[in-house]
Amino acid sequence: MLLLCERHKDANKKNNIKQEKDNKLPLICPIVVYANDKPYNAPRSFWELFEDSSTAKEMMGEEYLLVDLQKQSDDAIEEKKHLGMMEYMLKHIKARDILNLWQSLLEKFESSIEIDKENGFIYIKWLLWYSDAKV
Numbered sequence: 001m002l003l004l005c006e007r008h009k010d011a012n013k014k015n016n017i018k019q020e021k022d023n024k025l026p027l028i029c030p031i032v033v034y035a036n037d038k039p040y041n042a043p044r045s046f047w048e049l050f051e052d053s054s055t056a057k058e059m060m061g062e063e064y065l066l067v068d069l070q071k072q073s074d075d076a077i078e079e080k081k082h083l084g085m086m087e088y089m090l091k092h093i094k095a096r097d098i099l100n101l102w103q104s105l106l107e108k109f110e111s112s113i114e115i116d117k118e119n120g121f122i123y124i125k126w127l128l129w130y131s132d133a134k135v
Contacts, residue, residue, distance in 0.1 A: 074108070081112045082123055089127050098131055 034040045043049055050056035069077070069091040077084045077091065088105055095101045105127070106113065116123045 078108050081109070082116065085109045085112055085116075085123050085127065089130060093131065102131070 030046050032040075032042075045053075047053040047057045067087070069087055072087070072091075074088065074091075077087045080087060085105065088108065089101070092101050092104075113124065
């Protein structure tokens with residue numbers, strides 16, 4: 001599974017996805033070029049290529065999911081453990097005092113940080129990189 005995760009400063013509709021000048025997405029046409037001695041026997045339907053074709057069709061054919069962090073309470077974000085660490089930093093990155101933000105994050109996510117420590121500080125490294133770019 002591939003995930004495109006971007007942070008946008010405002011709700012400009014151009015930010016939803018990289019778009020052409022006329023604000024329309026280019027048509028995406030899946031094409032398979034096959035050149036083998038054996039007959040092609042894979043599914044021809046794009047959706048059948050997914051493990052769960054009905055869910056894939058539903059997810060990709062409907063509105064995209066929106067996680068609006070400003071509408072979520074810090075307590076709700078904190079319940080998400082590791083994902084919550086990232087969401088908390090994204091939500092509060094514009095805080096004037098980054099050190100205070102870090103202190104708050106370290107206190108709120110103490111148990112998650114212990115688990116992150118066992119895994120080589122994957123989240124903490126990303127959060128440091130992200131917050132350093134904002135200083």
